[in-house]
Amino acid sequence: MQNSNYWVVGGEFRSLNFHSLVHGTAHVEGPFATRREAEETWRTVSEQHRHRCNMRFSIVEEPQRVSA
Numbered sequence: 001m002q003n004s005n006y007w008v009v010g011g012e013f014r015s016l017n018f019h020s021l022v023h024g025t026a027h028v029e030g031p032f033a034t035r036r037e038a039e040e041t042w043r044t045v046s047e048q049h050r051h052r053c054n055m056r057f058s059i060v061e062e063p064q065r066v067s068a
Helices: 035-048
Strands: 006-012 027-032 055-061
Antiparallel strands (some): 006 055
16 A cells, blocks of 8 residues: 655745735645655745745645556
8 A cells, every 4th residue: 555645835826815826936845755744844834934924835645546
């Protein structure tokens, strides 16, 4: 059984409803083998951008692939 990968994704959004990224601001970190590693990176990236209210980052778990 394969473990999941985790990614930290985000960037600058056009408004505070967080539906649409500003073109060219997408930010992706990973993959990480554990959620804990992803959380550490998420904290670091979020802290670096804390002064900008329209920046948001999330942890995303990559779907597991099914072997044929």
